[in-house]
Amino acid sequence: MPPVGPALAPPVGPSAAPSASPGVTERPSRRLPRVTGAVVIGAVGAAVLLAGVVMLLVLAAQHGYFGPLARVIACGVLAVALVTVGLIIHRKDPGNVGSPVLAGAGLAAGYLDITAMTWLLGTPVRAAMGVAAVLTLAGLGLAWWWGAQLIAVIATVGALVLVPFVSGDDLLTATAFLILLTAVSTPASWRRGWHVLLGCRVLPTVIYLTTLILAASPTDSRMPLLRVGAAVLAAIPFLDWWLLRPMAARLVRLGGEAVDPATVRAHALTVVPLTLPLWAAAISSPGWVAALLATALLVVSLVHWVVAKDLVMVAGCTVVTVLAGLALPIALLEGDALWLSVALLCLALLDVHRRTGQVSALWVAVVFATIPLVHAITALPDQQTTRSAAERALEALTGLAETATVVAVLLMLGKVAAESTRPPANPSAVRSGWIVAATTAACLLLKGPVTAVTDTIALLIGYQDGAAPLGRGLTTVCAAVIVTVLLMKSRGAGRGAAIRRVGGYVLMGLILIKLCLIDLEYLDGVVRVIAFIGVGLLMLTLATAYSRTIASPSGPDQEATDSDAAGVGAHDLAPHPAGSAGSATSAPGRPDRRPPRPGPTGGPDAARPPVDGGAAGPPGGGGSWAPPGT
Known part of the structure; x- marks a missing residue:
């Protein structure tokens, strides 16, 4: 390496200023606006100015x-004037933050005017x-x-917030202008990285229209037009x-950038909020x-759910499909029928996931x-209400679902x-832990539907006195x-x-505690006898089955047989000391393929007895142990 001398030393003086790397040109980002002090001051100033515009148009009229x-x-x-000044400033200094702020405020003021x-x-x-x-x-x-998202953000937010x-x-006029601005400003958010504008043009309109629809009376004369506006807004995404x-x-030719997956996903996220007003209607x-409204929303969302390939769009259409499916029961049903429809819809979604693998x-x-x-937890306490057999049957079906x-x-x-x-x-x-949790939930939530079933049967046969104790006893047995x-x-x-066994033991112990401390006091007569005998028979059956599969074996020969029959026994899991019976013999009919183990002369491995006619190991442990039949 040559020495660094004066000829190689960097120059000192004004010419030593750092220069940009060759081939790298710095240009302002067109994706996300930089939140600097000037941007904050400009945004606040635009908000104050637009508030003054509202006062000019409204308060001046009142006085x-x-x-x-x-x-x-x-x-x-x-x-x-605001837009003109912004154009002049941008012509002289394209990087000045004041130009997009002034232009955006001027556009918002014009829209309000x-x-x-x-x-x-x-x-x-x-x-x-x-x-x-x-x-x-x-x-x-x-x-x-200009490639300035700040113009569109200030103009859109200022207009959407202050139009009402x-x-x-x-x-109705305010709703029309809000929907118009949300729809017409859609192409602007196609620009790569303009996600702030996307949210600003969607949320104010959705919040305003949804609140207006929910607050209005169904008999309000404006509701038909509000429903039409909600349908138009739902069609936009x-x-x-x-x-x-x-x-x-096509807009790339005008100076834009090619669409990227992040922009597609961001627009897919607007499906759910933009359909909320129609769901509220x-x-x-x-x-x-x-x-009519629920069916239209359901059909459109289902079609896009089938056609769309983007995961975010599929997830959004899944949510909209569920909302549309719930809209009709919410509007037409009440009580247990409504809860039953919600449960069946959830089961249908789980079946869709099982068949298609869609995580959404x-x-x-x-x-x-x-x-x-x-709802199932709140329905657990006993409700002393007089209901018909059909109502109790619907309650039982709802609880089971x-x-x-x-x-x-x-x-x-x-x-x-x-x-x-x-x-x-x-x-x-991991999966066993979730299985234990599901079993626990089933044991806890069974009381409501089982009690409803017994009440239904009692009402049908005309004998209602023993329905409640019978429901308690059957809950314990189930x-x-x-x-x-x-x-x-x-x-x-x-x-x-x-893990599943430990969880099952704990749950069975809790059932026994309930049986001995609670059911023994509250149950009487035949129901108490049935509960105790039923639980006892189940435990005896369980003990009999367990004794044939996971019981401790009595010896090494039995260990091998049990491990063959049940999978893994204590013989397979316990370590065997050298020279022990468990390690020196093999099960009948099973050749021992273990490698020879050297041992000291005269030790337990020095000479092995022949097994089923096999040759004995040579002294010193150097020979091989021939398997039976060779």
Whole structure:
């Protein structure tokens, strides 16, 4: 290596300033706006200015400061001035944050001014919406041209949040302008990385329209138009999903960037919020209207659920399908019929996951399964109400469906957890823990449906006095049967079977405590006898089955036989000392293929007796032990 001398030393002075790496050009990011102090100050200033615009249009009218035309002209002049100043600043200094802030505030002020014209000057709403759409497209085109998401964010948020305040208390006009801005601004969010704009153009409209629909009376004269607006808003994400890729590819020619998977996933996330107003309209509408809205939403979401390949879109369509499926029962049913429909819907989702392997169906089922779980827990206390046999039968069916839902969810979660387990964790042990949890849930939630079944039978035969004690006794016996099945399925070797056995022992112990401390006091007559005899017979059957499979063997020969029959016995798991009987002999008919073990002369391995005619080991342990029959 040559020495570093004066000729190789870096220059000192003004010319030594660091230079950019060759081939690397620095340019401002077009994806996420940098949140600097200037951006924060500009955003706050735009908010204050737009609040002043609202005061100019509304408060000035209340106090009679200016006439309607003067207020509209003043607001329009202010909007044009803001956009013009922003253009001038951007022409002189493209990196100045003030230019997109001023332009965005001017666009929002113009949109508010056009909205206020509908009630200040009596401008037809359709004509005003046409002008507002042109203004929105012009503003979003400016944002694309500059590559500044900040323009679109300030303009969209300012307009969507403040439009209801300048619409003259006309809720339908405000709703129309909100939906218009949400729909027309869709192409702007196709730009790569413009996710902030995507959320800003969706959430204000969804919150406003959903609240308005839920707060309005079903007989309100404005409800039909609100339902139409909700349907239009629900159609936006599905049309967006179809147009995103082809239209974004064409817009690349105008200076945009090719669509990326993150943008597609972000737009797929808007499916659920944009359909919430239509779901709210369905559950709050009467009869055939609710059926029509729910069916339309269900069909559209199901079609996209089948056609879509993107996982996020599939998950969103799964949620929308569930909501649409619940809309009709919520609108038309009540009581146990409603809870039964929720439980059956969760079971259907679990079956979809089992058949197709879609994880989204599983997680949606897990979320919605909390509803049957909470209802089943609240229904556990005895309800001393006079109900007919049909009502009690429906209650029993609902309880069984809810119990099956909770158990199926826990079992499916155990399967997924075991499949995703990596060493050194034991997948069998993980799944066994979930199986024990599912068994526990089944034992706890059985009381409601079993009691309802006994009450139904008692009402049908006309003998109601012993229904409650019979339900208690049958609940104990059914829980013992479930735990017995768990223990019978846990007779193998391995850590998973051991975990299931321990869990089963604990549950059986709790059942015995309940039987001796609670049922002994509250049960009487034949029911008490049946409960004790039934649990006792189950435990005797279990003991008999266990004695043939996992009982301790009596000797080494029996150990080998048991290990062959049951899998793994104590002989396979226990270490054998050198020269012991368990290590020196092999089971009849099984050749010993272990390698020879050297031993000291005269020791226990020095000379081995022949086994079934085999040759004895030579002195010193150097020979081989011939297997029988050779």
